Amino acid sequence: MLAQWLLPVAVACAGCEESQATPRAQSPSSDLDKASADAPGPTIRPAEKGDGDPPPAKTASPSSDGPLLLDLDGGSVAAAKAQRILHVGDSMVPLVGNYLRPILQARGDTYSINSVTSSSTLEWGGEKRLLQKAMYKFDPQVILISLGSNELFDPTPERRAASIRQIVTDTRGRPCLWLGPPAWKKDLGFIQVLKKNLGHCRYLDSTRLNLPRMADGRHPDWTGGYRWASATWKELGGESAVPTGNAPKP
Numbered sequence: 001m002l003a004q005w006l007l008p009v010a011v012a013c014a015g016c017e018e019s020q021a022t023p024r025a026q027s028p029s030s031d032l033d034k035a036s037a038d039a040p041g042p043t044i045r046p047a048e049k050g051d052g053d054p055p056p057a058k059t060a061s062p063s064s065d066g067p068l069l070l071d072l073d074g075g076s077v078a079a080a081k082a083q084r085i086l087h088v089g090d091s092m093v094p095l096v097g098n099y100l101r102p103i104l105q106a107r108g109d110t111y112s113i114n115s116v117t118s119s120s121t122l123e124w125g126g127e128k129r130l131l132q133k134a135m136y137k138f139d140p141q142v143i144l145i146s147l148g149s150n151e152l153f154d155p156t157p158e159r160r161a162a163s164i165r166q167i168v169t170d171t172r173g174r175p176c177l178w179l180g181p182p183a184w185k186k187d188l189g190f191i192q193v194l195k196k197n198l199g200h201c202r203y204l205d206s207t208r209l210n211l212p213r214m215a216d217g218r219h220p221d222w223t224g225g226y227r228w229a230s231a232t233w234k235e236l237g238g239e240s241a242v243p244t245g246n247a248p249k250p
Contacts, residue, residue: 067237068202070141070175078237079175082141083109088134089146089179090119095220096146096179099229099242112138120150125163131170143171144232145201148181148194149218157190161197168199176201177235182228183207184218204235 068079079085085104087097093115101111114134116123124130124147131143145167151160168176178201180191195203209231211224220228230242 068142068175068177068235069237078239079142079177080233080236080238082175084138084140085109085111085142085144086114086134086138086140087111087144087146088114088124088131089144090115090150091117092146092149092179092182092219095225096144096229096232099226099244100233102243103233103238103240110138112140114138115146118150119147121147121160121163121167125166125170129166129170131167135170135172141174142236143174143176145176145178147178148190149183151190152181152183152187154190155188157188157193160190161193164194164197165199168197168201171201173200177204177232178202179204179228179232180206182209182211182220182224184213202235204232206231 069076070079070082085100087093087100093113097111097113097115101113104111112134114130114137116130119130124145131145135143147167151157154160178194178198180194180203181187183191183206191207206228209227211220211228213219213224214221226242226244233242
């Protein structure tokens with residue numbers, strides 16, 4: 001029996017009407033997602049071309065020097081100034097997205113949350129190609145990815161490399177920030193596999209942040225989510241403080 005590593009949803013996502021699965025608050029389960037754990041590596045299909053394909057964008061720089069940039073006709077600007085940001089992934093998405101979405105909404109822009117509970121890179125970059133579908137629907141300028149928490153303790157993480165690469169490919173070269181899983185204990189090699197296959201996407205090392213946790217010991221609590229969102233906003237080049245209505249602990 002493998003270690004317990006699949007994370008269910010643990011926080012309500014405010015205004016997640018755009019999500020494929022709207023998170024609901026519930027007690028974390030310790031059951032292993034056997035379908036995800038035991039399934040063979042995904043079959044990767046080439047991206048289908050068609051009139052509805054989002055147009056490609058210039059390749060984003062993976063450099064960590066300065067904020068993530070978005071190339072526009074008038075020049076490069078901080079990714080935080082994008083009019084359309086898409087945040088995809090597992091139940092960790094709303095922990096950051098619930099804080100960042102109001103910033104864009106206040107200025108008339110769009111921060112779309114597309115989260116699927118207990119999902120992994122195998123769903124988003126495997127046969128289901130969930131990111132590709134989200135790209136068609138939302139046509140984002142900047143993509144945020146929160147995936148990996150359900151894969152930290154896979155004893156054969158190398159089998160996920162192809163899905164990670166497909167996810168990166170499906171961003172179509174647009175500015176991409178992968179929010180690394182906030183590991184609560186040492187993983188079994190997934191993070192290393194992830195970093196090796198990120199392509200042009202930038203990586204935010206969430207393990208370096210001090211994130212208080214919920215009772216499950218895994219998901220960051222509201223204060224942890226605020227700190228995580230603040231670190232993400234800074235990486236995107238956001239200059240203003242992330243607003244919160246719940247006054248997190250400093």
